[in-house]
Amino acid sequence: MARPRKNWPMPPEVPPAPFIVVGADYGPFLAAILEGLVSPTHGPLRIAPKGATPMKKALLVLVLACAALSAAAPPAHAQTTSATRARWYDVQRLQDDLAVLDDSLATVPTTHPRYREFQNRADALRSDLARLRDDMQRSGNSGDLAVSADEVNRLRTRIRELQNDIDTSLNRRWTGTGSVVLPEGTELTVRLERPLSSRTARVEDRVEATMARPVYVDGRMVVPAGARVLGTVTQAEPAQRPVRGGRVNISFDRLLLDDGTSVDFRSRVVQVKEDIVNSDTAKRGAIGAALGAVLGKVLGGTKGALIGILLGGAGGVITAQGDDVELPEGTVFTLQLERPATVLRR
Structure with missing residues (x-):
């Protein structure tokens, strides 16, 4: 049922x-x-x-x-992200570029028709660099006030443009083709692009640097600032505390020019510095006394990073006292050619 x-x-x-x-x-x-x-x-x-x-x-x-x-979604704030934020190293590098510009301005005769123009442009560059430095000091880690990488790049471009105008006005630019020989003993000032440590480096690691100063031969610029320089780690030994400090040796051997040509050379490291600024640069009067203030110590840069670093031996071995060799980004090397090098221009 x-x-x-x-x-x-x-x-x-x-x-x-x-x-x-x-x-x-x-x-x-x-x-x-x-x-x-x-x-x-x-x-x-x-x-x-x-x-x-x-x-x-x-x-x-x-x-x-x-x-x-x-x-x-809340409106995005106009902040400078960490990816686009300038670093203290960038400001230190601008200071080095201004020091190189000082050398160029020192060679411009006061009777040159563009002397006053060059001085005024240099004054504006000093002021803008001082402003960037002050902004970074005030901002700390604040994204609202941080200096952007674009600001640094624009200022660097203006420095290079003034450098090029000075070289052109003094007829120091090499615009032709052919070859020029860099004599034995020529010094190349290069800036390390990536940190290097005896603790992590390995033999045959590639090292990249850029020319911090242009190279002149017979009054003509042969190698411009900014050209890439390549090297190789030929010795790397980590520290064995407290018995022995770390050791590292770098052989820079190739120069890449902006026209695509390359120059093979043989050199050794004869000096390691935190930057290319020195007391002689600040004392010369082409840029003026204000440069001394702008070229002061930069917090957070490479200042003090090379304390305890020693350079010795015929091969230019870099050692540290009881610790590893730590070469930060921006470290400046002075290289000396051990034999002539031929630069070809196409």
Whole structure:
């Protein structure tokens, strides 16, 4: 005998939320959503496009959800991210570039027709560099006040443009083709582009640097500042505390010029410094006494990083007293050619 079926009560019908009929153009309605258009009675409006299939409805809901999330997101602050923020090393490098510019300005005769122009441009560069340095000191780790890498690059470009204008006005640029020989004993001032440590370095590791100063032969610039210099680690020994400090030796042997040519040379390291600024540079009067203030110590740069570093031996081995050799980015090497090197220009 069949059991009687119970007549379960039907749930009350829920009235549908109000809907808007939207045609092919959803632009005005999206704009209304972004302006916060909602139903005062039912909250957010539900959309049911006329004749839309379930798939189209789902896609439309997804689009509107993304639009709502974008509208609800807080406005982005105009902060300088860590990826685009300038480092203290960048400011130190600008100071080195100004020191090189000082050398060039010192050779411009006071009777030169563009002497005053060059001096005024140098004054503006000093002021802008001092402002960048002060901004970085005030900002600390604040993203709102940090100096951007773009600001540093623009200032570096202006320094190079002034350097090029000075060389051109004095007819010191080598614009032709042919070859020039760098004599034995020529010194190259290069800046390390990546940190190097006797603790992690391995023999045959590649080392990259850039020319910190241009090289002149017979009054003509043969190698410009900024040219890439490549080298190789030929010796690397970590420290064995407290018995022996670390040791590292680098052989720089290749120069890459901006026209695509390369120069093979043989050199040894004869000096290691934190930067290329020295007391003689600051005392010379071409840029003026204000340069001395701008070329002061930079917090967070390589200042003090080379304390205890020794250079000795015929091969220019770099050692440290009881610790590993730590050469930070920006370390300046003076290289001396052990034999002539030929520079070809195409």
